[in-house]
Amino acid sequence: MKSKYIFLFIMSALFAACSSDNNDDDYTPTPNDVENLTLVSEISNDNHTIEIYTKTGMLYTGHNNISLRVKNNATNAYFSHVTFDSWMPVMQMTEMSHACPKTDISKIENTNALYGMQAVFQMTNPDASGWSFTFNYTINNEAYTAQNTVEIWQNDHQNVTTFMGSDGSKYILALIQPENPKIGINNMVVGLYTMESMMSFPKVANYSLTLDPRMPGMGNHSSPNNTALTYNTSTTLYNGDLSLTMTGYWKLNLKLLDSEGTILKGEDVTDTNEASSLYLEIEF
């Protein structure tokens, strides 16, 4: 990992040294774009290399914040004006293939050449295989394609779940926040997507989710002052308060209600029913 940084640093230092006589305005001298990020993998075609970054250097099942930048293989410089026409994460299974919920790729503010997107990987193979990314992008009015496999690892905890609602639709629910849970009241954010087709997973608006966090290891201890997760029109995600009284393993029991208040999935936790069939997990 360290050698990668050193490499990047040396590379950028080299380019900085000859920047005065380089007129290519795609040239980006700053290495700070990827500060605090770690390279996950590279996808190359004849002209360019797309470097994929996350904070941890890994992609996991569940919600991922992904960053990327495009390198000119000829000059090793990074392009600051790339138009991503589309990208498609696809998981190849034995008899079929499917995509996952994702956002479009856009330039990250206050960076020179860094682009970002989010994706929710709902599953993977135990050896992290199965997924490939395809990028269609335009640089200087010329269209390019790059494609390769990426490793996506199984998260230790259920931070994403796929289920059939009582309305017959298939849904994907993913935990987005808290990324770093704390003892106290956490801002909880989840994304809710419906599976329109194997390749299309639009967000669902105006539903709601009840929240009941429990510690199965502590006699199903619960916490007070949790709120239901409600739809936020500006983020198009669902927000609520999640109280965690201690560190450890928490099961976040949920019930999904549509805009009419009909229960689509999940049950109340009671003395006889230890957990809802719809839940997410946190351990910290």
Next chain:
Amino acid sequence: MKSLLACIVFCFCLSSYAQNIPTNTKETDTTEITHLSEVVVIGRHKLNNYKQEKALSSIDDYLEKSSKVSMIKRGNYAWEPTINNMTSERISVTIDGMQIFGACTDKMDPVTSYVDVSNLEKVTISSGQQGSQQANSIGGNINMQLPTPKYYNTGLKSSIDLGYETNGNYKSSGLDLEYSGNKLFLAFDGIYRDSDNYKAGNDQEINYSQFNKYNLSFLAGYKLSEKHSLEGQLIYDRATDVGYPALPMDVSLAEATIASITHKYQSDTTLIRKWESKLYLNTITHIMDDSQRPDVPIRMDMPGWSDTYGGFSKAEFTLGAHQLQASLNAHYNKSLAEMTMYPNDPNQNAMFMFTWPDVRTLYSGFFLKDSWRFKKQQRLEFGVRIGYHNNKIGNTTGLESLQIFYPNMSDSKSRLLKSFSINYVLKHKALTHNFGIGYGERAPSVSEGYGFFLFNSFDNYDYIGNPYLNNEKSFEASWTSGFSNGKLDVALDVSFFHIKDYIIGEIDPTLSAMTIGASGVRRYTALSHANMFNTALEATYKFSKTFSANAALGYNYGKGSGNKKLPLIAPLSYSAQLSYNTSKFSAALQLNAHGKQHEYSKAFGEDQTPDYAVLNLNLGNYMTVKANRLVLKYGVENIFDTLYSTYADWNNVPRPGRNFYANVSYIMF
């Protein structure tokens, strides 16, 4: 003057009024009748008084003899003292005026457990606002006084104590060295105690009732001049492997370091008669663990720390018929406790929380007392204390934990605490009367204000603190009367407390218990009021110079608003003693008994405690061996091996059965 100020700033020492110094005897006589304070003399410094049955009794045993005090027992060690049936939160316990606070969230380490008899000269118990001299409290004060250096030029004196008790195979030993010069005083003492499980009546072994501890104390005094002296004191106390049969956890370590330096000024001729200034610090580490328990729902560690820094300066003046006492004191305490639970599934992360979120308490206060002898046999006493009290949460995670329950709470809370008292004292021939009224306030304790899921095994509930609690306010009235004609002594003591905003935990059905198996969660809140009434009657009759009889009777009552019975109120108690004393031999037959507990608080986990009576026999021999003194004490406690527990025994754990004990003390001059 400059050097004096410098001394005050840089020095600390040990206080306690030098009642042993002959020039002060007169004053001592007059103050004793005016104080409601009860003095329990303890410590080997007074050993030659032959006052105690056992030279190496614990402080707890001594305190229990006071009619004002009862001890709540969670095991055979570290009992929690109560005054007027009020527990730790409502009373103050000080060591020579030094503030010190236990580090255990479950009250397994009352302050009294961090000193030993070898450290102390005496313990002063003051009821109600009489105790405001030391701190703001409701129920009273226990001040444990350390010995005062004496510049008698008597040279080296040493003593050795050894003790053994059959019940629990309890061994104790003590060593005491003391050097007294003209200007220099040095003293060292050490004590070691080790006990296995004790057996209750009928040979029933009480598991997890063992303990082991030692205590070391150093005292140095230097007389700068006739009027000025400097003193330094260091106490180190360490208990390990302490079992608590009434609780689900034990203690692997309870450790305290208590240090102080004092400057003292004393003069009979100047306006200021006495002036004492002290700087002190103490630090406590308390580690609870359950590694000795075979069956627990979940393994956990619960360490706690309490550090206190403080100082005071107090002076006594005489202005005509007025005797004035003024003091300024301040202290800063840090209380932090945490809990880590280890899930039964080893793949899961440990569960961690702050049970005391690093609460910083800053207190500064002013106390003034005027004792006005307006007639020869009558005096009025006025006392007032004003204190500023601030709590601040030093740990962000701790604050955010509590904000789960109180989303808008801030990290800081300040309070003004007020107290005053008036006493009228009349001495008429053989009769002494004292009538007093008082008003006092106290701030909630760290647990009451900021506790986070503190499990109380008494009522089986988890407790959550409440930072919004009001000050608890007490209106009190007291009456004591005494008759003494040399043959017959009779004393009656009555006190009444009306307490507003009485802090207590109430069930919050919306909250989910944290502790596995707990019945639910109680949140600290306040009853609009509570009334407490305590009375004690004691009589001693001397048949002859050597033979006397003593009897005592106590009755207590406590009820909250809404007719709620308060927990831990003593039932009718009585005791009797026949004593025979000569200079060579002593014998005492003691009866201690409680009536059936008619009034008990079911809501707070109490059940009815049946009546009991136990009989003890104490004997002593006093010999002189080559100008040294040998004291032998021996006897039997609970002669009939009665199986019993008292209302103050946590979860009804039975008290020790029959116990033979022997103590030998050798004092070398």
